[in-house]
Amino acid sequence: MSIVVYLETSDVAVRSASLPALTAARALAQHRGGPIVGVVIGSGLDAAAKDAARYVDKVLAYDAPELRAPLAETYAPVLVAALKAAGADALVASATSTGKDVLPRTAALLGAGMASDISSVEGAAKFKRPTYAGNAVTTVEVTSPTVIVSARQTAFEAAAPLATVGGVELQPAGTVDARGAAFVALHASKSERPDLTEASIVVSGGRGMKSGENFKVLEELTDLLGGALGASRAAADAGMVPNDLQVGQTGKVVAPKLYIAVAISGAIQHLAGMKGSKTIVAINKDAEAPIFQVADYGLVGDWEKVVPAMIEEVKKLKA
């Protein structure tokens, strides 16, 4: 049997957020065998399907105007059809906002068990996943004949293209029934900075920053380092920064090579979103703040003095 990987696409390419799912699927193929079939869904998919074919032996493309927006109501039946067309008994996707919405619905349509947000593949149907806000690692086994998994993006490397390019098969979209649901609009957040979940350096500010105005100095450090700006829930709740910068159990999960937490105390919910970072720096004036327990390097001090000094030091280093 084969393994289907759902690949999210932009107008021209596979989204980088889906590349970890391919790595997870390749790990699963070690245990289950079978070819990996990529599935792309949308409208006007020619370029994106071709890009997807660089990563898999075969791509099934479901291309129809009514599939332009990712609605769980329309995408789940397409994924069911894709599994049938591919002769697959496993479905893998990244645990993105789309993956988390669509995959469980697909599981219901198939009567299949699903392991959410997995961090590793342990067997043909056995996976590890973080639970309790990352305070436990739970091993689960899917017992249904068909296995569905969503892969935590930060736990799997981005897959590299294969040596050979696979073929693209255009599949009939069939009857598309949105069950009355309608996509209205996507208000895209605009930023010159790298995406928070993909940046190799993240600088985050917390409640201790006191105001949105004060985030300017963090932005300066962020841009100097070529990183992305993040924030704790407390800072987002207080309206200092937009909600989409929030890192944590609610919010984004990040695992950059360097995470700098400034004036963040380190609530469990925040730690759940950044504990996987390679190197963690904590800057906080409270020496007892829990953030220091996960930090590789801690500096007790006031951000108002530390951050400008850090900007100067980094400038010296780069000079």
Next chain:
Amino acid sequence: MKILVPCKRVPNPEQKLKFAGESLDLANPGWQVNPFDEYAVEAALRLTEKGKGGERAGEVVLVTIAPKDAGQQVRGLLAMGADRALLIDGKDEELDSNAVAQILKGVVEAEKPDLVVMGKQTVDGDDNQVGQLLAGYLGWPQATFLASLSLAADGKSVLTTREVDAGVEEKRVPVPAVLTVDLRIISKKAVHNEALVGPDAEWDEGPRYASLKGIMAAKKKEIKEVTVASFSVSPEVLVKTVSHVAPPARRAGVKVSSVEELVQKLHNEAKVL
């Protein structure tokens, strides 16, 4: 408007988890309501009232699948203002998201609510599946991880927003539907029933506290104990939990005494700058 709110108790998330071998030690879990479910109750109450502490127009029915002693947590939600509750006998260790969704399908068929409003995930299993599974089993539309929701004046559709990786997505779903809520749903202006309040209506930030009056009233509200067998469903567990272990500990970090030392260490030792 009748709203069904599935809810679950979870071990206190602020408490340090204890392990016994490859299992969790839940001897003193400090049970409390899953925070996202509390947000769902708050959202459901806002949908059925004319404003702060105003009169109600609708019914909020709670359902939980748990041992009988979970009645204590349910009573707290009734004290917030929910109208009645169903307590279905069940144990966490004998259920998974699929079985829960199948039981809830039976409850929906029996109760026939206009909307199911629930938390996007529980903070113990962190599965984030039940709402979507339930919508799939019912064939209903779904709107997940909601930051805001507005019920149209004719009561026939809900305009929703949710934060997605690329920004904020707006989606309209007809009623009946399954809605799952995220943290932002408890901000001041996140929930509207256009038939009851204008677009400017606002509530206090956060899930409401139970008033003394609410606590007294909750004592008289019904918590009906039922069994899974009373619904025409046969729930199947499809995901088995094998073990729970503590995550690998991070190696102990060091405190540095100056910014200069910090930047040097990041450059020379960690090699990340």
